[in-house]
Amino acid sequence: MTSTSLWMTVEVAPDADVLDGAQECDVAVIGSGIAGISTAYELCQHGQSVIVVDRGRICGGMTSRTSAHLAPLCDDLVTEMVTIRGHEATKLFCESQAAAVDRIEQIQKREKIDCDFRRLDGYLFQGREMPSDTIDQEMDAVRQIGVPVHRLVGVPLKGADDRHALRYPRQATFHPLKYLAGVAKACIEKGVIFYRDSPVEEVTEDDALVTVKAARGIIRAKHAVVATNSSISDRFAIHTKTAPYRTYVITFEIKRGALPDALYWDTEDPYHYVRLQPGAANTDYVLVGGEDHKSGEADDANARFSRLEVWARSMISDLGKETHRWSGQVLDTIDYAGFVGRDPGGKNSYVAMGDSGQGLTHGVAGAMLNTSLVLGKDHPWTEIYEPGRVTLKAAKNFLTENVTALKNFAEYVAPGEIKSLDQLKPGKGAIFRRGLEKLAAFRDETGTLHLRSASCTHVGCHLHWNSFETCWDCPCHGSMFDVDGQPINAPAVGPLARVKD
Ligand SMILES: Cc1cc2nc3c(=O)[nH]c(=O)nc-3n(C[C@H](O)[C@H](O)[C@H](O)COP(=O)(O)OP(=O)(O)OC[C@H]3O[C@@H](n4cnc5c(N)ncnc54)[C@H](O)[C@@H]3O)c2cc1C
Ligand code: FES
Known part of the structure; x- marks a missing residue:
């Protein structure tokens, strides 16, 4: 089976053209994933003229490969983030992620986007042969930052009656491409122009303007937001603070009602993640993901899919036939928050990168933050996501992740x-x-x-x-x-x- 996600049948901005010739606008947005499209949406609501330009099809990047849990916590556990960033920053981070979910809910309602958005419970549960005190420590950390959480034993998965768990109310999920197709349509109605198949080669700045040079055209703008998942404008400063991990998803048919509609993830490392997506008639899809590894450090996808299937069949009753399998990449950051804001070294250009496995909420929160900065307004999240930040307590993670680059150069011999x-x-x-x-x-x-x-x-x-x-x-x-x-x-x-x- 080749790599095709459950979402890819939906086309976003299908009438987008190729950028040809010279264009001008207030803000050029490079990249049309959730970060780019959400940024375009926020900006056009404030009367800004916006052009979005992408190397390939609109929304054909990592957003089309997501599993779309909207869980506004810290993907690497709140306990870990508190250790590195402290309580106040972690609290603000989780508030910003929750605000992103609220914003998605608001936009899909306001724009009448039929995208299966729903609020549901999220269960973090004890993995196989994992200690239960991880759950207790996480509960303490989460309670201290004021996020509602319930401690329990047993989750509604097969044979998991004795697993220690946390239940988080008011998490969410949706069909990401149906949502973004609706947001892109709303953008177009407000005058946003989308260009596809137009790789951007260079972003340069002078005192007054940012110039975005693509293969066959050029955009001159007052500001540029680089939302290419991993920044193409910053050469090195941010990249040493991120590390790419490949993750795998497999989907199966499941009879409606066989599994309670919720988000599930466990405490294993790498962790498993599970959610449902409505299908036709009485059959839904269940997505099961995990088996992550550092990008390029393994080439054994089929073995990983087999392990995911064994795990899924052991944990979920009445699992039907497999329908899709795909992989994608997440960019972990050394202190768990993304890098969003003014490009280090730039004046009128901004970046949004470093999803840390929660790139949907990062994309939407980043769009809100970058929009404020473009409009010249302060924002309470600026410091949390500041791209140039140095987090001293993350030095160990910095060294661990950068060993990859050192080992890698040795491969040339x-x-x-x-x-x-x-x-x-x-x-x-x-x-x-x-x-x-x-x-x-x-x-x-x-x-x-x-x-x-x-x-x-x-x-x-x-x-x-x-x-x-x-x-x-x-x-x-x-x-x-x-x-x-x-x-x-x-x-x-x-x-x-x-x-x-
Ligand atoms: C399997 C998987 C599961 C995930 N699960 C979750 C989850 O449950 N919850 C969650 O919140 N997040 C999840 N994530 C992460 C999340 O999906 C991504 O971080 C997020 O979608 C990234 O959005 P983006 O807009 O930053 O990047 P992308 O969607 O990759 O968009 C970037 C765009 O930039 C374009 N681009 C790149 N270079 C250029 C260039 N030179 N010129 C022009 N355009 C360019 C690309 O073509 C692309 O379209 C998951 C990711 C994967 C892979
Ligand atoms: S992505 Fe940086 S060297 Fe390849």
Whole structure:
């Protein structure tokens, strides 16, 4: 089965064109995931003229691969965040995430978007052979920051009557692409222009204007918001404070009512996550995710899907046939909050990146924050998400995550994965050493060889093959390239260098 998410049948802004020629506006938004579209929405409500430009289809990035839990807590546990950022900052962070869920609820109501939005309970439960005191510690931390929570034993999953758990009321979920199709439509009605298939190559600033240069066109704007999931404008400062992780989702049919409609996640590391999505007639879908690993550090997706299926069948009764499987990437940050605000080193450009596994709420909260900053207003969340911040207590996480880059550069002196290009079978990719060069080699089903440099065009890390997604992953900061070397995930902008066959 190839990688296709449950959401991808919905097209967002289907009439978007390619950016061609010169355009002007108040704010250029680069990237059309939830962060970009939400930013465009907030800005146009304030009378700003906005152009949104994307490298590919509108909303074809990580937002189309999400699992869409709207759980406004800390994905890495509130206990962890309090240790690193303290009570006050954690409280403000959780308030901002809750405000994002409220904003989604408000917008879908106001714009009459039929997107299956609903409030429901969220259960954090004790994982297999995990201690129950994690649950107690988390309850204490959550109560101290004033978030409503109930302690219980047993969750409505198979064989989980004795699992210790926390129940969070008023969490939420929705169909992310139906929601964003509605938001994009509301934006278009307010004059926002969407451009697709227009990779942005450069964002530059002078005193008065920001210039956004795409392949065939240019936008001059008073401000730019870079919402490319991982920033293409900041070269390094923020990227060393994030780490890309790949995560996997598998969906099954399930008879309506067989599983209570709620969000579920456990305390294992990596954790499992489960939610329901309404289907047709009497059948719903259940999404089960997890099996995360650092990007590029494993290429065994099928084994991971098998483990997810075994886990799902052991925890959920009456699970029907599998319908979809896909993977995607989240960008963890070293202190658990994203980086949103004025671009370090920029004047009129802003960034929104670092989802920490909760990129939907980050995208919406970030849109509210960046809109205030663009309009020249203070915002109470500025410090929480300040892109240039240094969190001293996160030094251990900083070092752990940056070991990847150090180890990665050492790979340039290692042998290739194949000794000869003749060893490469159709449909396979591998790293090949030719003299001092490391090459990313892929042979397609017709036998044609696709050969590119294996050096990422962001800051030069060594790429790894991803056989499930048929692309090259960069373990350092999350770029991905297709087999012809074109970037398909930021921060890389340029294609992989061509090499002689
Ligand atoms: C499997 C999975 C499960 C998840 N589950 C949850 C969850 O339950 N809850 C939650 O809150 N979050 C979850 N997340 C995270 C969340 O989905 C993402 O963080 C979020 O959708 C990212 O939104 P974004 O707008 O920042 O990025 P994207 O949706 O990736 O959008 C960025 C856009 O920028 C464009 N772009 C990149 N470079 C350029 C360029 N040079 N020029 C022009 N355009 C460019 C891309 O094409 C893309 O469309 C999950 C993620 C995954 C993968
Ligand atoms: S993403 Fe930074 S070096 Fe590849």
